[in-house]
Amino acid sequence: MRVVRFVTHDKLNLVNVLRGQVCARRSLACAVHLYRARRRTSPYTLRISVQPNSDSIAIILEGRVAGPWADELSRTWAEVAPTIGTRKILLDLCNTTYADAAGISVLRGIYGNTAAQIITSSPWTKYLAEEITRVNAIQNEEEI
Numbered sequence: 001m002r003v004v005r006f007v008t009h010d011k012l013n014l015v016n017v018l019r020g021q022v023c024a025r026r027s028l029a030c031a032v033h034l035y036r037a038r039r040r041t042s043p044y045t046l047r048i049s050v051q052p053n054s055d056s057i058a059i060i061l062e063g064r065v066a067g068p069w070a071d072e073l074s075r076t077w078a079e080v081a082p083t084i085g086t087r088k089i090l091l092d093l094c095n096t097t098y099a100d101a102a103g104i105s106v107l108r109g110i111y112g113n114t115a116a117q118i119i120t121s122s123p124w125t126k127y128l129a130e131e132i133t134r135v136n137a138i139q140n141e142e143e144i
Contacts, residue, residue, distance in 0.1 A: 045063045045064070046061065046062070046063040046064055046065060046069035046072065046073070047060075047061070047062040047063055048060070048061060048072065048073060048076050049062075050076065050080055052083070052087070053087075054087075055087055055088070056087050056088045056089070056090050057080060057083070057084060057087050057088075057089055057090070058090040058092060059076075059077075059080070059089065059090070059091050059092065059110075059116075060092040060094075060095075061073070061091075061092065061093055061095070061096045062095035062096065063095070063096070063097055063098075064096075064097055064098040064099070064103075065096060065098070065099040065100070065103030065104075065106070065107065066098055066099060066100035066102065066103050067100065067102065069103070070099075070100070070102040070103040070105070070106050071102075073103070073106050073107075074106045074109075077106065077109070077110055081113070084114065088114075088116070088117065089110070089114040089116035089117070090116065090117050090119060091107070091110060091111070091116040091117065091118045091119065092119045093118060093119065093120050093121075093125040093128055093129060094119060094120060094121035094122075094125060095121075096125055096128065099128055104128070104131055104132065107128075107132045108132050111132050111133060118132065118133070
């Protein structure tokens with residue numbers, strides 16, 4: 001089972017803009033097609049892919065983990081968390097482009113509950129991974 005979610009910014013306004021710009025020359029179906037293409041590539045999109053295996057569950061994030069997208073990640077985590085069992089969690093941040101305080105908070109919650117393995121590919125995602133794990137290390141020292 002593979003779950004992929006797209007969370008887009010201001011979908012209705014984008015369709016209205018496409019209707020105004022495109023539909024004067026083309027059909028509404030073309031506008032919808034262009035909207036869907038934009039949805040896949042928009043910098044204001046978060047793509048959450050959940051790929052369960054027999055020994056792990058990979059959560060792959062592509063795009064911005066911010067605002068309403070952080071809420072969607074939290075809802076997705078609430079659905080995935082009961083199915084973990086003894087499997088380990090892989091949190092792939094390689095294609096993450098931005099995270100605000102709410103997004104970092106959700107990622108810290110996932111890491112804090114599971115000690116997930118975080119996969120990074122750029123200096124920014126490495127910094128994000130350090131932010132996620134650093135706070136948990138500080139909390140663990142305070143408990144001791």
